Amino acid sequence: MIIAAILPHQCAMAYEFANCLIDPDKHLFLRDGLPVHLEPQVFDLLLFLVDQKGRLMTKDDLVETVWHGLSVSDATISARINAARKAVGDTGRAQAIIKTVHGRGFQLNVEVRTAEAAAQTPDPERSDTQSIRFTRSSHGARIAFSKSGNGPPLVRVAHWLSHLELDWQSPVWRPLIETLDRKNTLNRYDQRGTGLSSRDLVDADIDAFADDLMAVADANNLDRFPIFSASQAVPVAIRFAQRYPERVSGLVLYGGYVKGRSLREAAPGDIDEETVIGLIRAGWGKADSPFVNAFSTLFLPDATPAQLASFVKMQTETISPENAARLRQIIDRFDVSEVLASIRTPTLIIHAISDAIQPVEQGRLLASEIEGARYVSLESRNHIPLPQEETWTMMMQEIQMFLDGSQA
Numbered sequence: 001m002i003i004a005a006i007l008p009h010q011c012a013m014a015y016e017f018a019n020c021l022i023d024p025d026k027h028l029f030l031r032d033g034l035p036v037h038l039e040p041q042v043f044d045l046l047l048f049l050v051d052q053k054g055r056l057m058t059k060d061d062l063v064e065t066v067w068h069g070l071s072v073s074d075a076t077i078s079a080r081i082n083a084a085r086k087a088v089g090d091t092g093r094a095q096a097i098i099k100t101v102h103g104r105g106f107q108l109n110v111e112v113r114t115a116e117a118a119a120q121t122p123d124p125e126r127s128d129t130q131s132i133r134f135t136r137s138s139h140g141a142r143i144a145f146s147k148s149g150n151g152p153p154l155v156r157v158a159h160w161l162s163h164l165e166l167d168w169q170s171p172v173w174r175p176l177i178e179t180l181d182r183k184n185t186l187n188r189y190d191q192r193g194t195g196l197s198s199r200d201l202v203d204a205d206i207d208a209f210a211d212d213l214m215a216v217a218d219a220n221n222l223d224r225f226p227i228f229s230a231s232q233a234v235p236v237a238i239r240f241a242q243r244y245p246e247r248v249s250g251l252v253l254y255g256g257y258v259k260g261r262s263l264r265e266a267a268p269g270d271i272d273e274e275t276v277i278g279l280i281r282a283g284w285g286k287a288d289s290p291f292v293n294a295f296s297t298l299f300l301p302d303a304t305p306a307q308l309a310s311f312v313k314m315q316t317e318t319i320s321p322e323n324a325a326r327l328r329q330i331i332d333r334f335d336v337s338e339v340l341a342s343i344r345t346p347t348l349i350i351h352a353i354s355d356a357i358q359p360v361e362q363g364r365l366l367a368s369e370i371e372g373a374r375y376v377s378l379e380s381r382n383h384i385p386l387p388q389e390e391t392w393t394m395m396m397q398e399i400q401m402f403l404d405g406s407q408a
Contacts, residue, residue: 152403255363256363
């Protein structure tokens with residue numbers, strides 16, 4: 001029997017099986033609560049098997065539905081089956097979840113549950129809202145901060161550009177927020193000069209940004225907590241941990257650096273400060289500017305058009321051109337080289353191998369100078385992690401395992 005070539009993408013229903021969830025409406029696959037990247041054909045194949053709820057599907061059924069009747073080899077089908085097994089945590093030897101019936105076809109070997117009712121009922125363990133409040137930091141700076149999720153506290157240090165409201169809906173930042181606050185109470189904030197916080201950058205330096213972090217921690221009554229930081233937030237987090245070691249239970253440092261680009265020797269592929277500032281001044285705040293688009297592509301070379309458009313919008317709406325250039329000059333002069341040896345906080349360092357904004361040598365230097373630090377490299381060229389990357393799942397699993405240990 002040939003099954004009609006209609007995949008269940010048309011219905012807004014998610015399916016749960018084993019420790020996995022697949023949501024055709026969001027084109028999302030989760031294992032153990034964490035997103036897993038799937039190639040489109042692998043996603044469609046897995047969704048088809050799940051939708052059949054254990055019924056045996058022949059190769060002809062798969063070809064008609066997944067490949068729309070096109071001629072494909074047995075090797076191609078086997079490769080997609082193996083990729084699906086890998087995604088769900090199964091193997092060809094075990095076949096605990098996806099079973100091969102030799103000479104006949106394939107079937108899902110576990111119970112499937114629809115998650116439609118759960119999707120319509122609010123999860124008592126996780127809220128889809130954030131609460132935004134304000135506090136005061138040094139030099140009178142007003143700092144906007146938010147809280148979302150449930151669980152042990154986690155503070156995400158503000159980076160160069162953020163906007164609490166825009167990030168909440170951004171296809172670039174929302175997946176990261178959702179993953180971090182799935183098992184944690186995530187505390188985020190906009191650093192001074194950007195987002196909903198004060199736009200004044202008078203007396204702004206690495207210590208002032210560390211003061212912002214302290215103000216948010218105090219406003220949330222956090223005595224001891226782990227930190228997630230990315231890019232220029234990494235030296236801020238290190239400076240904070242050096243000043244207040246008793247407050248920090250763990251450091252997750254993604255795509256960071258020891259010395260800003262204006263203070264370090266250029267590495268192969270490193271982009272100089274003059275180029276970055278030039279792109280900002282030439283096109284910031286101008287709709288469809290090739291300069292701001294080029295600048296954004298440096299951060300996200302593999303972004304989808306929607307992700308890139310969202311990133312450009314966030315930039316132009318969260319900070320003025322003058323402040324963008326000024327803030328870039330400030331963070332390009334951060335230097336924590338003298339304090340790394342004093343850090344005793346458990347540390348996880350993650351860096352994309354082909355990062356064009358902060359070269360991988362900076363991540364390796366951080367790992368070599370912070371005692372006991374664990375280093376994870378990603379086969380990626382994106383300075384900002386993207387959920388469609390294959391490395392996304394590994395990165396988030398590493399982060400959550402580290403957080404579980406630091407919060408124990």
